[in-house]
Amino acid sequence: MKNSFDIAVFDGDGIGPEITRPTIDILGKLAAQSTYELSFTDCPAGATHYAQTGESLPEASMDVARKSDAILLSAMGLPSVRYDDGTEISPQIEIRKALTLFAGVRPVRIFPGQRTPLNMPEGREVDFVLIRESTEGLFYSQGSGEVTQDEARETLLITRDISEKLFKFAFKLAADRKSKRIGPGRVTCVDKANVFRAFAFFREIFDGIAKDFPDLVADHAYVDATALWMVQKPWDFDVLVTENMFGDILSDLGAGLMGGLGVAPSADIGLDNAVFQPCHGSAPDIAGMGKANPMAMILSGAMMLDWLGTKHNNAAMMKDGARLRKAVEDVIAYGDGLTPDLGGTGSTSSLCLAILKELAV
Secondary structure, three states, rough: OOEEEEEEEOOOOOHHHHHHHHHHHHHHHHHOOOOEEEEOOOOOOHHOHHHHOOOOOOOOEEEEEEEOOEEOOOOHHHHHHHHOOEEEHHHHHHHHHOOOEEEEEEEEEEEEOOOOOOOOOOOOOEEEEEEEEEEOOOOOOOOEEEOOOOOOOOEEEEEHHHHHHHHHHHHHHHHHHOOOOOOOEEEEEOOOOOOOOOHHHHHHHHHHHHHOOOOEEEEEEHHHHHHHHHOOOOOHOOOOOOHHHHHHHHHHHHHHHHHOOOHHHHEOOOOEEEEEEEOOOOHHOOOOOOOOOOOHHHHHHHHHHHHHHHHHHHHHHHHHHHHHHHHHHHHHHHOOOOOOOHHHOHHHHHOOOOOOOHHHH
């Protein structure tokens, strides 16, 4: 069993460093009281680094990321800093593609006491996972689409190789959730197969992989209907799997159901590497003001502990991942030190102190 882990850290832009530092502090305190060790290495990248050096993702930073056991990546990008073609600096997308991190994992969980715009029926619980393919789809031609005076074209790419890996990941996750009695063991392929041949191909691959998991339920839903049902009956979902752009949009809807992007963690996982990062942006309008909500970043750190613990059969890390998630949820439920985006008057530091108090570290 492995007990020592190297973590590559991308501080990000805007509020990125403000939410990264306390996350590392909390993770370090958990490790110090347990049987595993975490070593953190800073990796320069992002819009601020690009503005200073002309490089958005230095090769040295990618080398550290490739060799690390996991990657902790904060909010990246600034609206005011762009490439010459007008697109924003997005090293996080480059990292996903370079390391083939095909499974974008976006948990959607509403627990007792959590703020939500939904009118939740009594006895209903929302706890599902949206899996977004993260390396191709409509993001494939990022920065290289064809634009003329009269028209613009972007390329949607769906490959059998990546889709098979994606669907196997989704079914294995559903099986794991079923074994833990979190979900019923159901995977829903979200597509637009009634209009696009590419999505008919996507669905065909999904159905082929589903045959290898006879103990699970496999079904389909069109993306527009899924957006409706996420508002009307999100408690019906278990594991959803979809294309890159569809997943990008639906994951923000899922964050809205949980009360905002400030509490929405995520992971991008491949066969060998994984990135853990908050779903929100760099919020430069509040950078340096102490108002940033660090919860999405901290919850992403909890996902990292659970992933590393599962991958390396380290029960202590899995236990700490669960402890950290519960501590964040308890702070939200009790309203201790909440930041303005959650209706409170607290600060980044007061919120982190409240989480540390719950953890008793």
